[in-house]
Every structure is written in C-alpha cells, then in structure tokens.
Amino acid sequence: MERNAALKTSMSSEVFSQLVDAHYTPLYRFALSLAKNSADAGDLVQQTFFIWATKGHGLREAAKAKSWLFTTLYREFLRARRREARATSLEDLAPGEADVAAEEVDRVTRMDAASVVAALRSVDEVFRGPLTLFYLEDLSYQEIAEALDVPIGTVMSRLSRGKAQLRAALAREETAAKSKVVPFEGTAGRKQA
Amino acid sequence: MNNQEAKFILGGYRPGGHDAGDAMFCEALKQAQADPVLGAWFAREQAHDAAVAAKLREIAPPAGLREAILAGARVSGTKPAAWRRPVWMAMAASVAVLIGVTAALWPNRAAATAPLTKFAMADALEISKHGGRGAAERELRGDLTEASTRLSGRLPVDFAALAKTGCRTVDVDGQTVLEVCFKRDGTWFHCYIARCGDFPALAAKQGPVFAENGKISAVTWADGAHRFVVAGPAGRETIARLL
Numbered sequence: 001m002e003r004n005a006a007l008k009t010s011m012s013s014e015v016f017s018q019l020v021d022a023h024y025t026p027l028y029r030f031a032l033s034l035a036k037n038s039a040d041a042g043d044l045v046q047q048t049f050f051i052w053a054t055k056g057h058g059l060r061e062a063a064k065a066k067s068w069l070f071t072t073l074y075r076e077f078l079r080a081r082r083r084e085a086r087a088t089s090l091e092d093l094a095p096g097e098a099d100v101a102a103e104e105v106d107r108v109t110r111m112d113a114a115s116v117v118a119a120l121r122s123v124d125e126v127f128r129g130p131l132t133l134f135y136l137e138d139l140s141y142q143e144i145a146e147a148l149d150v151p152i153g154t155v156m157s158r159l160s161r162g163k164a165q166l167r168a169a170l171a172r173e174e175t176a177a178k179s180k181v182v183p184f185e186g187t188a189g190r191k192q193a
Numbered sequence: 194m195n196n197q198e199a200k201f202i203l204g205g206y207r208p209g210g211h212d213a214g215d216a217m218f219c220e221a222l223k224q225a226q227a228d229p230v231l232g233a234w235f236a237r238e239q240a241h242d243a244a245v246a247a248k249l250r251e252i253a254p255p256a257g258l259r260e261a262i263l264a265g266a267r268v269s270g271t272k273p274a275a276w277r278r279p280v281w282m283a284m285a286a287s288v289a290v291l292i293g294v295t296a297a298l299w300p301n302r303a304a305a306t307a308p309l310t311k312f313a314m315a316d317a318l319e320i321s322k323h324g325g326r327g328a329a330e331r332e333l334r335g336d337l338t339e340a341s342t343r344l345s346g347r348l349p350v351d352f353a354a355l356a357k358t359g360c361r362t363v364d365v366d367g368q369t370v371l372e373v374c375f376k377r378d379g380t381w382f383h384c385y386i387a388r389c390g391d392f393p394a395l396a397a398k399q400g401p402v403f404a405e406n407g408k409i410s411a412v413t414w415a416d417g418a419h420r421f422v423v424a425g426p427a428g429r430e431t432i433a434r435l436l
Contacts, residue, residue, distance in 0.1 A: 020262050028254040042258050049262045050400070100237040108244035113251035120249075134205070135246045140212060141205040160204045166245070 020049060023069050026136050030070060033120050033132040034077045044080075048073040070139060071147040074129055104167055107174055115177060119169035127162030130155050196231045199224045203235055208243035257430035264345065264436040265400045307395055307413070310402075310422050312365045313385045314409045316372070317424035323374050323383065327359030330373060337375035337384055345401075345436040350386055350419050368392065377435065382425035389420050401436055403429050412436065 024045055031041035051072050052065075108116060123131060133144045141159075145152045194202075199221040206212050206222075225235040316322070325334075329351060336342050336349060352371065356362055361372045368391035373384045389397040399415045411424035412432050423432060 016266065017263060020259060024259055024262060025254055028258060029249055029252050032252060038255055042255060042261070045254075045258060046262050046265055050265065053266055099234055100241045102237060105237065105240045105244050108241065108248060111248065113248045116245060116248035117252060120245075132249070134207065135242065135249050137207050137209045137211060137246055140207070140215065141217075156201055156205050160201060163204065163242075167241075 016053065019052070019065065023066060024049070026138050027069055027073055029136060030132050031073055031077070032117060033128055034074070034125070044073055044076055047076050051076070066138060067143050067147055070133065070143075071149075074147060100167065104170070107170055111170065111174060111177070115173045116170065119166060119173045122169045122172075123162055123165045127158045127165060130158045131162035131166060134159055194220055194224060196224070196228065199231055200234065200238075203238065206239070208239050208246050257428075257433055260430060260433040261401070261403060264433050307392070308366050309370065309385065309387055309392060309395075309420065310404055310411055310413050312363070312370075313383065313413075313422040313424045314404065314406055314411050316363065316385075317383045317409050317411070317426075320374070320381070320383075323361060323372065325359060325361040325373060327355070329354045329358050330360040333360075334373050334375050337373060337382075338377065340377065343436060344384075344421070344423060345414075347416060348419075348421070352386065352388055352419065355386075366392075380425060380427045380431065382423055382427070382432070382435070385422040385424070387420045387422075389415055389418060392420060395420060401433075403432070405429055 027045050027048060028041055031044040032038065035041040035044055048069055052069060111119075120128065120132060120135075129148055130144050130150075133139050133147065134141075139147060141152060141155050145155045148155070150158075202218060202221040203225060206218050212218055225231045333349065333355065337344070350371075355371050356369060363370050363372055363385075365387070368387060371386040373386070375382055375384060389395075395415065397415055397420075398417045399413075399420075401412045401414045404411045404413070409424050409426055410429045410432050411422055412429075412435075413420065413422040414436075415421070423435060425432065
C-alpha cells in the first residue's frame with residue numbers, strides 16, 4: 001500500500017517535471033516580452049506552474065495544458081499590472097500598411113536576440129501578447145484567441161498592427177545600436193601621429 | 194477575396210508551416226500562389242516572421258528557473274495535480290494525487306524584500322560575528338550539513354531550546370531570530386530561523402522566494418511554525434538544490 005502511494009507520488013512528480021520541461025522555456029520567452037525584466041518573467045512562470053499544480057488537474061490533453069499555461073500566464077500578468085485604458089483606444093489606430101522590405105529581413109538577421117526582444121517589448125501591450133505568441137509558434141491563431149480571450153478577427157488585426165509597430169521598433173533598435181558603436185581609432189590614429 | 198483581405202488572413206500564418214493544414218488559410222494561400230505580387234509579399238512576410246521567430250528561440254530561461262519551479266512545488270508540499278498522461282507521452286495511465294496547498298503557500302515577492310531576508314543577506318557577509326554552541330545547535334547544524342537533508346522537509350527546530358542553549362541569536366525588528374552556519378560541498382550557508390508569529394505581516398505558510406543582491410543569494414520560506422531564510426554566496430541555483 002505504502003509502496004503504491006510512493007510510486008504514485010514519484011510518477012506524478014515525474015509527469016509534473018515533464019510538463020515543466022516541455023513548456024517552461026516558451027512560457028518564459030512569452031513572459032519576458034510582457035514583464036519588465038527577467039526576474040518578473042521568472043516569477044510569472046513560477047506562478048503559472050503553481051496554479052497548474054493546484055487547479056489544472058481537470059485537463060486531459062497536452063495541447064490543452066499548453067494553451068491553459070499560456071492563458072494563465074497572460075491573465076496573471078494582467079492581474080498583476082492592471083489594464084490601462086489606453087489599451088482599448090489603440091484598437092482604433094489605423095493598421096500598419098507598410099509591407100516588409102527585403103532589407104528588413106536582413107536587419108532582423110543581423111540583430112542579436114536581446115535587441116529583438118527589446119524591440120518587441122516596445123510594441124504596445126495590446127499587440128505584444130498576440131504577436132509574441134505568434135512568433136513563438138506554439139499556438140495557432142485560434143489558440144491565441146482563446147488564450148487572450150479575444151475574437152479571431154481581433155487576433156488577426158492585432159497581429160497586423162503589431163507587426164507594423166515591431167518593424168518600426170526594430171529599425172529604431174538598430175539605429176540606437178549603431179549610434180553606440182565607437183569607431184576604432186587605434187591604427188589610423190597612430191599613423192597620423 | 195481581394196489581396197488586402199488575403200494579406201490580412203495570411204498575416205496569421207505561422208512561419209514554421211504549422212498552419213499548412215488549416216482550412217482558413219487555403220483560399221488565401223491559393224491566391225498567393227496565383228498572384229505574383231501577393232506571392233512576393235507573402236514570401237517577404239514569412240521570411241521576416243521566420244527571422245523574428247528564430248531570434249526569440251535564442252532566448253534561454255535563466256539558469257535555475259526550472260529548478261526553482263520544481264523546488265517550489267516540493268517545498269510548498271505541493272503534489273502535482275492529478276494528470277492523465279498526455280498523448281505525447283504515449284501513455285494512458287492516469288495519476289491521482291491530492292493537492293493540499295493554497296495560494297498562500299506559493300512565492301510572494303514581498304517576502305524577498307522583507308526585513309528578515311534583507312537582514313540575513315547583510316548578516317551573511319559578516320561571518321566574523323557568527324558562531325554558536327550547545328547540543329541543540331550542533332544537532333541542527335548536523336542535519337543542515339547532511340547532504341541528504343532536503344531543507345524543504347520539516348526541519349527539527351526547537352526554537353526555545355536552541356535560543357536557551359547557545360545557538361546564535363540576532364535581533365530583527367525587535368524579534369529574536371536564530372542563526373546556524375552550515376557547510377555543504379565546501380560552501381558555507383547561513384540559516385536564519387524565526388517564529389512565524391513574530392512576523393505576522395508575512396504568510397505563515399509560504400513556498401520559496403529567492404532574492405539576490407550581487408554578493409549573496411537567499412531563499413526564504415515558511416512552514417507554518419517557522420520562517421526560514423538560507424543565505425550564502427553560492428548563487429541561486431546552488432541554494433535551490435538545498436531545498
């Protein structure tokens with residue numbers, strides 16, 4: 001009897017570990033795009049798994065567990081931070097019409113991951129959630145709609161506007177990064193002297 | 194469907210091809226194949242999306258986050274929820290586990306900045322002040338030093354006996370707190386123990402909350418009777434392994 005109980009506990013711990021292993025990395029990336037810093041992102045991920053451990057036991061499928069974790073993380077983020085009234089007014093903004101230019105793809109490739117995340121963080125929050133989930137590629141547009149509790153059309157619209165904002169932010173990030181580069185004057189300077 | 198509508202829909206098409214079987218995209222995809230202008234737009238859009246997605250995949254969670262999640266469940270006494278083994282594990286067995294914790298058991302950032310944690314992180318640097326004696330202190334130090342002791346288990350703390358028989362005590366906000374130094378794998382740690390009732394502003398039951406200040410890492414938790422802070426210079430990951 002005792003052995004069975006121990007076995008059950010050890011199995012469930014293993015399953016929980018596997019659930020953590022399967023999802024904590026994309027959850028952290030999502031949290032990092034939402035939160036102010038890495039520590040807050042880590043806290044959000046921990047809190048999400050805690051809620052899973054206490055409330056998620058009714059879920060039967062791995063796919064639902066994944067959506068549930070993203071949904072819960074997003075809700076926890078909103079709960080901790082409170083929605084700003086500005087978020088809804090942004091819905092009225094005109095969509096970004098500019099198409100992607102070929103050099104914009106090269107720009108992203110040149111940039112380091114931290115700069116891309118910094119650009120993503122500067123996108124308005126209402127667009128940032130769906131946009132990050134889209135780029136993480138873990139959830140379909142339908143699952144994103146469920147996770148964020150918005151209609152599918154709204155997800156599409158936010159993706160369109162979010163992408164336009166992100167492209168502008170990436171351009172700004174790259175310009176800022178270039179302006180920080182100090183020209184190397186070593187050899188030329190010595191020759192002139 | 195005109196090209197503008199097709200663009201609107203294709204904007205939600207994930208760059209990794211995960212949505213290839215989704216009927217919603219079919220018409221728009223066909224249109225992109227048939228219309229060179231739309232096709233070129235879609236190719237650039239996908240290339241850009243793929244580039245951003247690739248950059249996001251480069252972001253790694255901080256070292257120790259996984260351990261902190263697992264340790265958090267363990268130290269809180271949380272048993273993972275009953276969970277039917279998912280399809281991806283190709284197992285049908287179900288696991289039934291009771292969960293007996295409340296949200297009060299889980300990390301609360303306030304604890305990381307509470308006076309007790311702050312004090313411990315400062316005091317852990319001043320080891321010349323440390324030291325204790327007495328049988329009760331020796332016994333507790335022995336338990337803490339023992340590699341197989343998980344601090345997440347209930348530690349045998351007789352607060353009154355420890356305080357009376359020579360365990361080092363410090364004063365934090367007018368309350369008596371015990372301190373015991375112990376060593377694991379050649380690294381010194383400092384365990385601070387307070388009575389939960391002496392710090393009513395903090396939850397009496399709480400999972401681990403980590404704190405760092407560049408020199409010292411600490412973790413604090415409470416088991417209902419006592420609040421513990423373990424601090425040391427070894428880093429968050431090493432401290433998490435003690436739990």
